Amino acid sequence: MSENENHERSTVSVLGLGQMGTRLAQAFLVAGHATTVWNRSAAKADALVAQGAVRAATVEEAVAASPLVVVCLPDYPTVSDLLEPVAKRLPGRALVNLTSGTPEDAVRSADWAAGHGADYLDGAAMSGTRLVGRPEALFVFSGSPKAFATHRVVLASLGNSVHLGADPALAPVYDTALFGLAWGALAGFYHAVALVGTAGVAPAAFAAVATGHMPFVTSLMAGHARQIEGGRFPDDDGTVEVHAAAMEHLLDTSRARGIGTDVPELIGNLLDRAATTGHGSSGIASVIETITKGERNA
Ligand SMILES: NC(=O)c1ccc[n+]([C@@H]2O[C@H](COP(=O)([O-])OP(=O)(O)OC[C@H]3O[C@@H](n4cnc5c(N)ncnc54)[C@H](OP(=O)(O)O)[C@@H]3O)[C@@H](O)[C@H]2O)c1
Structure with a gap:
């Protein structure tokens, strides 16, 4: 692909079609957004392609396909390894990272994306995979207010998508805080079930x-x-x-x-x-x- 061949043909690209990434891509498709998908093991894209997604043959093609690029991978080093070689495709795009990580990871990624001309949002999926695409699925985002405003409608197709503020560290801080909150409630529930049992x-x-x-x-x-x-x-x-x-x-x-x-x-x-x-x-x-x-x- 040459420098100028960006072939933007989709609204959103999803990189990483594991349990979560697949549900993200499905939610975009169900909401009617043209979606390009890429996964290391290409076969995981088959069902999404059958639902209307466009398969990208390479990471570069996936990034170049849309103004909004969503990544959902196991960890931040994997995100860096995949995106670094295609960073020249990032200027002018919004990069949304729904990979779990630390506040420090988020700040480093935001700085890296800014250095390559991309608007960056860090994010966290708070409600597991089952609810993705439903209004009760909470997604928190932080980072570029411009990216969130520009892509608000697309991100809202994931569920209750909330922008927490411009500091990219906020999403991972909320992620762990809300995890602790859920566990506090569930620990009380499990104790109560044992007691009434x-x-x-x-x-x-x-x-x-x-x-x-x-x-x-x-x-x-x-x-x-x-x-x-x-x-x-x-x-x-x-x-x-x-x-x-x-x-x-x-x-x-x-x-x-x-x-x-x-x-x-x-x-x-x-x-x-x-x-x-x-x-x-x-x-x-x-x-x-x-x-x-x-x-x-x-
Ligand atoms: N699942 C959940 O309920 C849930 C909830 C909240 C947050 N999250 C977060 O979402 C992120 C993804 O989780 P997941 O459950 O979707 O994981 P997963 O089902 O294990 O999928 C991992 C994905 O990463 C890809 N991958 C792994 N190593 C790679 C590499 N070196 N290069 C390229 N691709 C690679 C895999 O590709 P292959 O198919 O080729 O192996 C697969 O698409 C994690 O950060 C997780 O913490 C998940």
Whole structure:
């Protein structure tokens, strides 16, 4: 391919057709966007080609095919290895990297892309592969506001696509923070399933009731975020001492029924630490203070 032969024939190119990349390409196609695909093992593109995608024979051809280039590969070194030799095709394009990595990886990639005349967005797929293309699939992006604004409609076909800000590091920071949030909720769920299981309750029966309880839990977040921003912790949702006593009940009941106690112990420790640092009669969002300071129990 010569320097000037860019053959832009698609709206978006997807490089890397693993579990996630395949779902990304499918979502673009379903939304009606002309899509070019490339994968190291070419056969993985067959089903997408049958759905209307254009197969690129090389990485260079894939990059040159669209103004928006989405990469989804195992790690950043693989992304660099593939793109470095075709960097001359990048000027004027938007490069969106949905490969998982660290904030430092994202900043390095953004600098590299800027050095080659491309607008860069780092991104993270937060909802696994199953929901891709549905409105409840969260995708976070950070980096070039221009790239996000220009390609907002195409990126929105992936799901709930949110631009977090111009700092490319934000997407990987949110990625790990939201992963921790999901695991905090799931750890509580698994403990709860074990506990009600000792009373003969089936996991599915419990899940139905627990799902109905989650809107209350999530409703606390916005209010507590305001408290944290203001540095004041009213006890509207109960004090640290009251919650510490309730956590002690959960711990005792778990012990008495012979199940693991790690989850209530972890939360009990947070509450105890808040109480010993003067927040016993504060609201529960005050636990943020010991976490922010990186304090640990002795
Ligand atoms: N799967 C998920 O649920 C999920 C969720 C969130 C984020 N992610 C992130 O998405 C990224 C991709 O994950 P995935 O699940 O799609 O991975 P995957 O199914 O293992 O696919 C990996 C892809 O990378 C390609 N690849 C690997 N090494 C390569 C190399 N040296 N040169 C060129 N291509 C290479 C593979 O090509 P071949 O087909 O030729 O092997 C394949 O297309 C990862 O960073 C992952 O953390 C995945």
